[in-house]
Each structure stands twice: as C-alpha cells, then as structure tokens.
Amino acid sequence: MPSAEAFISRTHIAYLSMEIAVRPEMRSYAGGLGILAGDVARSCADLELPVVFVTLLSRAGYFRQKIDAEGRQSEAPDWWQPERWCAPLNAMVAVEIERKPVWIRPWLYVHACPHGHRVPILFLDTDLDQNGEEDRVLTHYLYGGDEEYRLKQEIILGVGGIRILRALGFDLHTYHLNEGHAALLTLDLLNRWRIPPEERIAGELAYDIAEVRERCAFTTHTPVEAAQDRFSYALFERLLPDFIELEALKKLAGEDRLNLTRLALSLAGYVNGVARRHAEITKQMYPGYRVHAVTNGVHAGTWTHKAFAELYGAHWPHWQHEPEVLVRALHLGDDELWRCHEKAKAELVEGVKASTGIVLDMGLPIIGFARRMTGYKRPLLLFEDLDRLAAIASRHPFQVVLAGKAHPRDSEGKESIRRICDLIARLRGRVACAFLPDYDMQMAMMLVAGCDLWLNTPLPPLEASGTSGMKAAFNGVLSLSVRDGWWIEACIEGVTGWSIDPEGEAPERHAALLYERLESAVLPRYHADRAGWCRMMKGAIANITSHFNSQRMMRRYASEAYLR
Numbered sequence: 001m002p003s004a005e006a007f008i009s010r011t012h013i014a015y016l017s018m019e020i021a022v023r024p025e026m027r028s029y030a031g032g033l034g035i036l037a038g039d040v041a042r043s044c045a046d047l048e049l050p051v052v053f054v055t056l057l058s059r060a061g062y063f064r065q066k067i068d069a070e071g072r073q074s075e076a077p078d079w080w081q082p083e084r085w086c087a088p089l090n091a092m093v094a095v096e097i098e099r100k101p102v103w104i105r106p107w108l109y110v111h112a113c114p115h116g117h118r119v120p121i122l123f124l125d126t127d128l129d130q131n132g133e134e135d136r137v138l139t140h141y142l143y144g145g146d147e148e149y150r151l152k153q154e155i156i157l158g159v160g161g162i163r164i165l166r167a168l169g170f171d172l173h174t175y176h177l178n179e180g181h182a183a184l185l186t187l188d189l190l191n192r193w194r195i196p197p198e199e200r201i202a203g204e205l206a207y208d209i210a211e212v213r214e215r216c217a218f219t220t221h222t223p224v225e226a227a228q229d230r231f232s233y234a235l236f237e238r239l240l241p242d243f244i245e246l247e248a249l250k251k252l253a254g255e256d257r258l259n260l261t262r263l264a265l266s267l268a269g270y271v272n273g274v275a276r277r278h279a280e281i282t283k284q285m286y287p288g289y290r291v292h293a294v295t296n297g298v299h300a301g302t303w304t305h306k307a308f309a310e311l312y313g314a315h316w317p318h319w320q321h322e323p324e325v326l327v328r329a330l331h332l333g334d335d336e337l338w339r340c341h342e343k344a345k346a347e348l349v350e351g352v353k354a355s356t357g358i359v360l361d362m363g364l365p366i367i368g369f370a371r372r373m374t375g376y377k378r379p380l381l382l383f384e385d386l387d388r389l390a391a392i393a394s395r396h397p398f399q400v401v402l403a404g405k406a407h408p409r410d411s412e413g414k415e416s417i418r419r420i421c422d423l424i425a426r427l428r429g430r431v432a433c434a435f436l437p438d439y440d441m442q443m444a445m446m447l448v449a450g451c452d453l454w455l456n457t458p459l460p461p462l463e464a465s466g467t468s469g470m471k472a473a474f475n476g477v478l479s480l481s482v483r484d485g486w487w488i489e490a491c492i493e494g495v496t497g498w499s500i501d502p503e504g505e506a507p508e509r510h511a512a513l514l515y516e517r518l519e520s521a522v523l524p525r526y527h528a529d530r531a532g533w534c535r536m537m538k539g540a541i542a543n544i545t546s547h548f549n550s551q552r553m554m555r556r557y558a559s560e561a562y563l564r
C-alpha cells in the first residue's frame with residue numbers, strides 16, 4: 001500500500017489549488033492557473049521546500065476541444081486514468097453537504113525533481129462506492145456544472161482538503177490558498193479557533209481571526225470582480241447548514257454575497273497579487289487590505305526546449321537550479337543560438353502539418369498566439385484590418401499559428417474561434433495561418449519554443465500576469481505585447497521585445513499600433529537584420545528568464561509568505 005508517511009514529518013506547508021498541471025497526460029488542469037500551480041510544485045521539489053499539494057482529481061479533465069469545418073467548438077470529456085500515475089491512499093474523510101456525508105479519498109502522486117527531491121501531490125476523489133451517484137461525479141468535471149456543483153467542489157477542496165491533511169497526520173503551519181477556489185478551508189480553521197460564548201467580548205467576532213490569519217497565505221489571480229467566485233448565502237446555507245455563524249461570515253466575505261476573494265483577503269495574513277500592477281489593482285478593488293506583489297515565474301526545466309537546455313547546460317551546468325545565471329546569455333554565439341531555434345521551429349512546423357495539413361515555411365517568421373479564447377485577451381486584434389495585414393505580409397512575409405479553448409459557456413470566446421477560422425480561410429494564399437485544436441500543456445511546449453514572435457494582446461488592466469511570454473523567452477522567442485501584467489516589468493523596448501502601446505495608448509488604437517510595430521520594427525529586423533534579431537533573442541533570455549522563473553518566485557514565497 002502506498003503511503004504519505006515519508007512526507008509527513010518534514011512537511012509544514014500545504015498549497016491548495018483547484019487545478020494543477022503535473023504532467024501533460026494528467027488532465028487535471030485547464031490553463032494558466034493550473035500550469036502555474038504545477039510550476040510551483042516543480043520548483044518546490046527543486047528547492048526542497050517542505051510543501052504538500054492538494055487539488056481535485058478531475059477525472060474528466062477540463063474538456064477536449066474539437067473544431068468543425070465552420071470553426072465551431074464542441075467539447076468532449078477528457079477522461080484520464082489516475083491509476084497510471086497515482087496511487088489511492090488508505091484514508092477517507094467525509095464532509096457533510098446538505099446534511100449528508102460526502103466521502104473523499106486522496107490519490108497520491110509523487111513528483112521527483114532531477115536531483116531526486118520529492119513533493120507529494122494529493123488528488124481528492126469522491127467517485128467512491130460510499131457515495132451516491134450525484135456525489136460521485138463531484139470531482140469529475142473541472143470548472144463544469146452549475147453554481148451549486150462549483151460550490152460543492154470548493155467545499156471538497158477547502159474543507160475536504162484540510163481534513164484529509166489532518167487525517168493523514170500532516171502538521172502544517174501554513175496553508176497557501178491559490179486563488180479564491182480554496183478559500184473555504186478558512187471556515188474549518190475558524191471553527192477550530194471558535195471563541196467559547198463565555199469568553200467573547202460583546203460586539204466582536206465569535207472566532208479568533210488572528211490565529212487563522214497566522215496560518216493562511218493567499219494568492220489572488222483575477223483583477224475583475226465579476227470573474228471572482230461569488231455565491232448566494234441562500235445556496236451556501238443550503239449546502240453547509242449551521243457550519244459557521246452567518247453573521248461573522250458576512251463580515252469576512254461580504255454582506256450580500258459570499259465573495260471568496262474577500263473571504264481569503266480577510267483571513268490570510270499574507271496576500272499577494274501575481275504582478276506589481278495586479279497588486280495595485282487588487283488594492284483599488286479591495287481598499288484596506290495589504291497586498292504584496294510576487295510576480296509569477298515559470299519553471300525553467302519544463303518550458304525550455306531540449307536543444308536550448310543542452311546549450312545552457314553546456315555553459316552553466318547548474319542553470320536549472322539557479323536560472324539567474326542565464327543573465328550571462330549575452331555571451332552566447334549567434335550560430336549556436338540559431339541552430340537551437342531551428343530545431344524547435346522544425347518541430348512546430350511538423351506539428352502544425354500533422355494537426356492541420358498546413359505546411360509552414362521554415363524561412364519565414366512564425367507569429368504565435370495561444371491562450372484561453374475569451375474577450376479580454378482580444379484574439380481578434382491581429383485580424384482587425386485584413387487588408388492591412390495582407391499588405392504588410394506582401395512586403396514582409398510572415399505566418400501565424402493560433403490555439404486556445406473557450407470555456408463551454410463563454411459564447412463570445414466561442415464566437416471568436418469561429419471568426420478566426422473564417423478569417424484564416426479568407427487570408428489563404430496571402431498569409432498562411434493555422435488554428436490548432438485542443439490547446440494543452442504539450443502543445444504549449446511546442447508553441448512557446450517553436451515560434452519566432454509571441455503575441456499578447458490583453459485589454460489592460462485585465463491580464464493579472466500572463467506567463468506564456470515568459471516560457472517563450474526561455475527559448476529565445478521574442479514578445480510583442482500590450483503593456484499589462486508581467487510585461488510592464490519585463491519589457492525593455494527593442495532589447496527584450498516590443499510593446500504595442502509603449503505610452504499606454506488607448507485600447508481603440510492598439511490594432512493600428514500593432515500593425516505599425518510589425519511593419520516598421522519587428523518584421524524588418526527579422527528579414528534584414530539577423531544579427532540584430534539574435535541580439536534581441538539573447539536580450540530576452542538574459543533579462544527575462546533570469547528573473548521571471550519559478551525558482552525566484554518560490555524563494556520569495558518561502559521567505560516572505562511561509563517564514564513569517
């Protein structure tokens with residue numbers, strides 16, 4: 001029988017996240033949040049940080065995306081086999097939902113880093129004989145179902161998660177809540193620190209908030225209030241009757257609705273946003289809270305193509321453990337750099353052909369855009385003026401590769417996929433474009449390594465951080481991006497990449513500015529100044545990867561959030 005025994009005495013921190021991208025074949029993630037959580041776990045192993053991870057099993061994954069001939073997205077369950085990678089633990093806890101027990105059992109996955117240090121990742125599962133049909137599906141569909149299904153999942157993650165940890169014998173001093181989804185864990189802690197009626201001071205809360213705050217750290221990821229989890233108290237009370245004193249909860253989580261971001265802000269002794277701008281926005285949205293900024297980073301070993309990894313390894317054997325040394329990348333030779341790039345690009349060209357039949361030209365630059373297909377990411381910005389785009393391509397040829405899923409209920413996101421497919425057909429013969437279906441971690445690895453230019457066009461200030469441009473930089477792929485999220489901190493114009501809106505110009509002007517940048521700066525440099533392009537590749541590697549890596553991020557979390 002596998003056990004978590006080996007980890008129990010040396011683990012002091014728990015990290016809870018609705019999704020974690022552990023490896024591409026394990027489909028328990030949807031996008032950026034899960035990829036980040038996976039990079040956190042990988043860096044914790046590298047740095048030997050004593051952390052245990054908790055997430056939902058999500059047996060049916062997020063979804064498999066299919067695109068029909070008209071560009072319409074359809075979704076199919078993305079089942080995966082936990083037993084291929086994980087082992088069920090001999091432990092079970094129950095959480096009462098609607099006054100009946102929902103049983104939860106964890107599966108253990110052990111992530112080992114290259115030098116052998118390991119971290120445990122627990123996947124919570126309710127698909128058990130002990131549960132009725134309705135409860136067995138609660139850990140199947142990531143971000144699926146209605147509001148009630150979502151709240152039940154969050155109860156399982158937060159309340160179920162802390163109970164599983166306790167049942168297994170973990171003795172933890174910090175719970176790190178990755179986004180509001182995990183915030184219900186605080187309710188269990190509140191109950192542990194309930195003040196007996198005879199000791200209460202009139203007018204004060206019935207719980208010892210200071211004790212809870214000491215144990216919780218919270219990372220918020222969403223700069224839009226409407227996108228944050230909020231539930232009606234009627235629903236909450238129906239699912240968790242008499243669980244917590246409602247009056248106190250309303251003081252912590254909002255009077256009208258249960259706002260999980262506010263709950264976590266109120267009960268975490270350490271709060272941070274995922275980039276400096278995002279921390280500022282969060283403080284404007286929630287005045288009165290102290291919000292730190294630990295800007296996201298990505299995991300060097302995961303996101304660097306093998307060819308580049310070998311190149312870096314030959315120069316700096318310890319670069320994965322200490323990506324700061326990549327600051328010396330300015331000394332790399334143009335030829336060795338370009339050879340690595342061509343290897344990664346050839347794999348992308350091969351992948352695009354296998355997926356779509358479209359044959360791209362190795363000699364022309366590839367512009368990549370892959371992210372969640374949703375309004376604020378503005379996937380259509382590049383296509384706003386087709387004639388202009390084609391005119392630019394006739395003078396400075398280029399190709400475009402796109403990918404991304406729209407949430408099944410995001411009709412605007414689905415419509416933008418449909419329009420992109422239509423526009424691709426209209427550009428045929430003028431600009432080669434391909435939309436690759438079913439964007440996931442594996443495809444992201446191919447795209448962020450194989451493109452020449454990585455395009456990022458969010459509507460400011462809605463991109464909390466963004467991470468795919470960081471992955472691109474590990475492979476010498478340059479960014480052309482709106483100044484938002486991480487890019488505000490990373491862009492040195494003409495050195496690490498380019499900004500579409502260097503002066504923070506109005507969003508209506510972004511398409512025109514994008515064309516102007518492509519036409520006068522980016523494409524001429526690619527076609528007529530290869531040495532200048534290589535200099536920028538080195539500028540991006542040196543300046544971006546040495547800072548925007550998850551080793552730096554986790555060292556900061558360790559010293560500032562975990563060792564308070």
Ligand SMILES: *Cc1c(COP(=O)(O)O)cnc(C)c1O
Pocket residue numbers: 030031032033035370371372439440441444445465466467468469471
């Ligand atoms: C990195 C990544 C994301 C997040 O990218 P952003 O730039 O933050 O939009 C989403 N999905 C996958 C599969 C990724 O690898």
